[in-house]
Structures are given as C-alpha cells and as structure tokens.
Amino acid sequence: MASEENDAPIWISDDGPYVVVTDPLDGSRNIDASIPTGTIFGIYKRLEELDDLPTEEKAMLNSLQSGSRLVAAGYVLYSSATILCTTFGSGTQTFTLDHSTGDFILTNCSLEIPRRGQIYSVNDARYFDWPEGLRRYIDTIRQGKGKYPKKYSARYICSLVADLHRTLMYGGVAMNPRDHLRLVYEANPLSFIVEQAGGRGSDGKNRILSLQPVKLHQRLPLFLGSLEDMEELESYEDVQQRVNPGYEV
Numbered sequence: 547m548a549s550e551e552n553d554a555p556i557w558i559s560d561d562g563p564y565v566v567v568t569d570p571l572d573g574s575r576n577i578d579a580s581i582p583t584g585t586i587f588g589i590y591k592r593l594e595e596l597d598d599l600p601t602e603e604k605a606m607l608n609s610l611q612s613g614s615r616l617v618a619a620g621y622v623l624y625s626s627a628t629i630l631c632t633t634f635g636s637g638t639q640t641f642t643l644d645h646s647t648g649d650f651i652l653t654n655c656s657l658e659i660p661r662r663g664q665i666y667s668v669n670d671a672r673y674f675d676w677p678e679g680l681r682r683y684i685d686t687i688r689q690g691k692g693k694y695p696k697k698y699s700a701r702y703i704c705s706l707v708a709d710l711h712r713t714l715m716y717g718g719v720a721m722n723p724r725d726h727l728r729l730v731y732e733a734n735p736l737s738f739i740v741e742q743a744g745g746r747g748s749d750g751k752n753r754i755l756s757l758q759p760v761k762l763h764q765r766l767p768l769f770l771g772s773l774e775d776m777e778e779l780e781s782y783e784d785v786q787q788r789v790n791p792g793y794e795v
C-alpha cells in the first residue's frame with residue numbers, strides 16, 4: 547500500500563493479491579472551514595513476477611504501475627451527502643451513504659459525464675503565471691467564443707474530489723495546470739474514473755493513463771473533463787504552467 551501521507555510504500559503481506567494507492571484526505575486545507583474534502587484510491591494487482599525481489603524494492607515497483615493497469619479506482623466525497631464513486635473498468639457507479647443504516651446505496655449505476663459543459667474550474671489567481679495557450683483558451687470560453695458558443699462560468703472549490711465530482715455531474719473541465727497534483731495517488735485513479743464515465747484525463751499533452759510513473763510522489767499538471775471540452779483545451783497545446791513559484795495559500 548502506498549499513501550500520499552507516507553514517504554515509502556508499506557508491504558503488508560506476501561500473499562495479498564492487490565496493491566492500493568491512496569490520498570487519504572484530499573483538500574485538507576479546507577477542513578477548518580467545513581468545505582468538502584475527499585479520499586482517493588486506486589487498486590492494482592500485485593506483480594507476482596517481482597515476488598523474489600527485496601521487500602522495499604518490490605513494494606516500490608508494485609506502487610509505480612502505469613494507470614493503464616488499474617483494476618479499480620474510486621473516491622469518496624464528504625459533502626452535503628457522502629458519495630462513493632467507483633469504477634471496476636466497466637463504467638462508473640455512485641453510491642450514497644445512508645446515515646441511518648451505515649450502508650452505501652447504489653444511486654447511479656452508470657454515471658456519464660456530459661460531452662460538453664459550460665463550466666471551467668481552475669485557480670485563476672495564477673492567470674499571470676499561465677502560458678499563452680492556457681490564457682487564450684480561458685479567455686475564449688469566458689467570452690463564449692469557443693467551439694461551444696456559450697459564455698462559460700467559473701467554479702473552484704480547491705478540493706480536487708469536489709471539483710471533479712461537480713465536473714462529472716455537470717460537464718466542463720477541472721484543471722490544475724502547474725506541477726502540483728500527484729500522478730500515482732490523484733491523477734491516475736481520477737483519470738480512470740473520468741475515462742470510464744466517457745471523459746478524458748490528460749496532462750495537457752498526453753493521456754494520463756499512458757504515463758509511466760518514475761517517482762512515487764511525482765507531480766504533474768492535470769486536466770480532467772468532458773470529451774469535447776478536453777479536445778478543445780488540448781488543441782491550444784501550450785497549456786502546462788511551467789513556472790511554479792510556490793504559493794502560500
């Protein structure tokens with residue numbers, strides 16, 4: 547098991563069939579203000595061909611599997627309702643916690659992201675640190691001059707799970723264009739879910755699930771959303787924020 551909160555993976559048992567990668571509490575800076583937070587997880591099969599390697603080495607290599615090998619992924623959103631969203635590689639499902647019984651009730655057996663939305667989600671205080679392509683894209687959709695001739699609205703909670711959940715429900719794009727979010731714990735599981743809902747997950751140039759992680763805590767730009775919005779965004783090419791000066795809030 548590898549957690550965003552630990553430096554190295556933990557080898558739990560020699561015969562466990564699965565490898566779990568998790569960000570146990572995403573959006574933690576929002577907790578004191580009672581803003582929604584989330585948990586993200588991805589599940590791989592244990593690579594049995596590595597069984598004879600030393601424990602630390604096989605724990606690391608098992609955790610660095612490409613997102614294309616995920617067998618399941620999910621997130622939990624802690625909000626006005628507690629929602630569990632999952633994929634096992636054949637569509638995306640949502641479950642809602644029934645507080646009276648403690649059960650998660652299946653509330654949508656096939657969640658599909660709209661092909662187009664009218665919402666973009668980004669921390670746009672960073673506008674002047676963005677590359678030209680991203681500025682042009684956002685300026686264009688704000689003015690209703692994109693391929694979808696409607697003026698887009700902005701929504702940004704700064705809790706990745708909540709921003710993604712809204713994007714899955716209403717469509718559009720959720721992004722963090724700087725090297726901030728983690729490939730292993732965040733980008734891969736969430737891209738698997740978005741793809742299984744009919745959308746796309748990208749670093750602005752490449753499909754997230756086709757990337758090979760090289761470091762456990764590797765960070766990258768992340769863009770998730772509706773197919774048509776994502777295609778339009780990527781057509782601007784220069785959308786990854788290269789300067790990352792460090793922001794205190």
Ligand SMILES: O=P(O)(O)OC[C@H]1O[C@](O)(COP(=O)(O)O)[C@@H](O)[C@@H]1O
Pocket residue numbers: 572573574575669704705706707722724726793795
């Ligand atoms: O400061 P930014 O670039 O807006 O980043 C906000 C993003 O960082 C997160 O808080 C995750 O960051 P941490 O992993 O450091 O907690 C996301 O929930 C949120 O989408």
